[in-house]
Amino acid sequence: MYENIPQELKKLKQWVCWKFEERNGRKTKTPINAKTGGYAQSNNQATWVDFDTAVKVSKNFSGIGFMLGNGIFGIDLDNMDDEIEKYKNSDEDNIISEFIHGLGSYAEYSPSGKGIHIICKGKLPPGGRRKGNFEFYENGRFFTVTGDIASEYIEVIDCTETVKYLHGKYIGTPMVTQNRETNNIGDLNLDEQQIIDIALKSKQGQAFNTLYQGFWEGLYPSQSEADLAFANMLAFWTGRDKFKMDSIFRKSGLFRPKWDSRRGERTYGDYVLDAAIRDCREVFTPGHGVEDYGVVILDKEIKKYAFDDTGNADRFVDKFRNRARYSYIDRGWYFYNGRKWEFDNLGHVKGLTEDVINDMKLELAYCKDEEEEKAFFKHLKYTRNNRGKTNMMKESEHRLSILPSEFDKDKDVFNVMNGVISLRDGKLYNHDYERYLSKMSYVEYTDKIDTPMWIEFLNQIFGNDQELIGYIQKAVGYSMSGSTKEQCVFFCYGNGRNGKSTFLDIISEIMGDYATNIQPETIMVNRQTGGANSDIARLKGARFVTTVEPNQGARINEGLLKQLTGGDTVTARHLYGREFEFEAEFKLWMATNHKPIIRGRDLGIWRRMHLIPFTVEIPDDKVDKNLKYKLKKELTGILNWVVEGCIKWQREGLEIPKAVEEAVKEYKSEMDVISAFLEDCTVQGPGEVKASELYKAYSEWAEQNGEYKMSNTMFGKEVGLRFEKRKARGVNVYEGIRLSAEHEEYQLRGRLFNN
Incomplete structure (x- = not known):
């Protein structure tokens, strides 16, 4: 079946063989270098071969495979037995159809027949790469290739745009684990002495020199705080280069044996340098006048947290106040994923406690003496167990609480993949956690894409009625x-x-x-x-x-x-x-x-x-x-069509x-049953009819015609709105109406038959 594989893929030198191997009690597919018989590596193109070579030796292995990369990405829909069955039975409403027809690129069945591989050109959107049975990869992976085609699409096409919707819908946006923006420029190409000389010539040169010489008394309560202040300076001037920071610190007058003393698996110096790197938001850029840099704040206030559950809650709230909220009504946490607030069904927020613990490790740099260090490590050990994490979250709940009514309060915005649309003017704004949006469309917004197929579809289903189509656009926009x-x-x-x-x-x-x-x-x-x-x-x-x-x-x-x-x-x-x-x-x-x-x-x-x-x-x-x-x-273009409809509705109304x-x-x-009954069974004009006889006639008529039968009271109320009701000879009658001759004859026959 290899003849079905697109020629474009066959021309690429990205092929391998593969075989099953057992690892940790499970069978796994391993890529093989077709030339050497050894393992192929996803990060070493020298272990890849051309298509013909792979096919030639594949008889010695389980099959051939394709290494993703160089502008080719793949989507793996795994363990989709039921969905594949629906797809094969021409059921349009299933996940397999959505992916295959939504992308329109080459797709084939996996070796087991329980999955689908789709191979595309282009680039995947940023974000996660795997969730449940859905995997999206553009490098670092290989696909087994069978040639067992799953659709009429036999070409590999560029799906950079069309994949965004599917990726957003099934993978989503990963939580942002960094709570700060940094400007890491990498290697400054300066040696240590050049860095020291530049720092000494800056506005903070005197302060730098004071600490470099080891004079800290009178400036800081303890040498540990002076150590951290100097490390902060070094993080800036070295571009967060930990190796250079450590080397310069060792040459300074602040260096002491404590620097290399062990604190668990790491040294005191490691904790100090990592704390400085974490807190460094900007680095020195060569080419600017060094006199412009007064970057390091010597008197930076270091927040000291208590070694208890309340202190842990303080840590959690300070770090994640922009990304976590607790609802007492919904009895659970919400987290902000960078685009919207999500209810936490999978324990994401509890996972954030690990980030707090990682930051806590760096607090060792703030400890003033050995006694405080001992208390710190005791508390760190407690926090790392389940009880400590649970109590951290419990103590944070009331400080990060939110009501369901606080979400999605702005009725004039619409949240999409690439921002927030103002429905008043159609402008796109950046995502912002303070909007508290918990809903989102998984489509990107732009006003520069046409929708010829959508317009043709509307003309077809509405018989080219432009007045109706215009109304539909405004109704959907509304x-x-x-x-x-x-x-x-x-x-x-x-x-x-x-x-x-x-x-x-x-x-x-x-x-x-x-x-x-x-x-x-x-x-x-x-x-x-x-x-x-x-x-x-x-x-x-x-x-x-x-x-x-x-x-x-x-x-x-x-x-x-x-x-x-x-x-x-x-x-x-x-x-x-x-x-x-x-x-x-x-x-x-x-x-x-x-x-x-x-x-x-x-x-x-x-x-x-x-x-x-x-x-x-x-x-x-x-x-x-x-x-x-x-x-x-055309979803991106259709979204623009809907936004236009919303603006038209606000301007013109919904006529x-x-x-x-x-x-x-x-x-x-x-729906007017009374009118239908009166038309079928009565004559309006001089005369009268007993209320009981009229209701009986109505009941028989409703039963014969499969109509809804209302109660005697409701029937009387409805008829009373049309005809005058009065007492005559001790019974209620309606004036100006009588049963038709046909219906009276029908009732008479019914009475004779029953007798």
């Missing part, structure tokens, strides 16, 4: 915002093969975390659960909520729908969490082949209904099963087009 001023719900109605599912899927991809899906039963009557529920709780912060069609004959909970679409405060709770309140800001979109039942006749419910007709049915021979994945390649207006009018008419 849904992107946190506003609910329109107080409406969108029903996408039409029979199958009309594009409504694809349309909603693409918009959901654009919305990212701002989109969610709920069960249709959530907004229908006769729910079995009461009170605050977790399905509603998931809607906190959501802006675009989709649901599928309910069972035929299901009736909308009109009171709940009014509450959810009116910007009212909603009470909810997460599973095992406490109840909380939030202000609904989402817009509901339902895809349905039949219309849910609405019994209300008041303006409050019907003015909320926006029924979008999908009347164009795509012929079988015109259905493109890969359309959704082709459209995903209902003729197609939607007529569809709602027809819907309302269909």
